[in-house]
Amino acid sequence: MPEGHTVHRIARLHREAFAGRGVRVTSPQGRFAAGAARLDGRTLDDVEAYGKQLFYRFGSDILHIHLGLVGKFLIYHGEAPAPTAGTRLSIAAGETVAYLAGPMVCELIDPDTEKQIVAGLGPDPLGGGTEEQFAAMVARRSAPIGAALLDQSVIAGVGNVYRAEALFLCGIHPDRPARALQPREVACLWRTIAGAMRLGERLGRIVTVSPEEVGAASPEDLAASDDERLYAYRRAGLPCRRCATELRAWTVGARTITACPHCQPPHPLRRTVQDGPAGATEEVRGC
């Protein structure tokens, strides 16, 4: 389940469990045997996340991990099962063991390489990025905003779920050119994504629906639900939670997005301002 919130959560949990301690590092599967042997027994100084990248610092040796689509960490406190045939990496200290399976990247790099990787990424809402940085990246993209949000050089850490949810919550059609968005729409996207990612990091699951909207007491309750956490992602053919219009799915940026035809109109709606200057209009949300 790796979007940025998952990666930052892993960094936090692993920092708490392993940082400042000597750690046992092995590669049960063998595909990271040489790297594991180099790190085994050494002190893990710190764990950091940026976007979807993880960096484990052992002095000037840095373990770089990217989970990709199917990669995951399984963490055990106390008794742990034997690693499976797919366990690329095992990190252990005291009572805690973390198994890594299916990562897209698991490699040793030096500090310069880390700098290059981070330099190629846009602002990370959970990593000190700013709304101004995001706005500057969006302003120079002619691609659809739905594609731009998946581009890690525009904003780091957003994946297919946060993209669909943020565009829905801000009432923005995914096909609209990024640079044509109004400043308030860009601001809405950044703030919505940042807030949702902070919540996701805390809950360990993406929740965007307002609890009161579905009669729930808290986001924690929604996190346990499979049906009520999200507004748009993978809900094609179902009625919009806000207006009951049937949600529609198509491809944007080589991945499937789902959106509401009514809440996310192709062009921002405008209406005449009653008490403003003659001919003045203001934007209104689809819903």
Add this chain to the structure above:
DNA sequence: TCTTTATGGTGAG
């Protein structure tokens, strides 16, 4: 036991 699915990204054509 088999099949399906996934929140990502790259490289070839």
Add this chain to the structure above:
DNA sequence: TCACCCTAAAGAT
């Protein structure tokens, strides 16, 4: 635009 890589877990048989 497509094929392809990585693996666990849920669902189907």
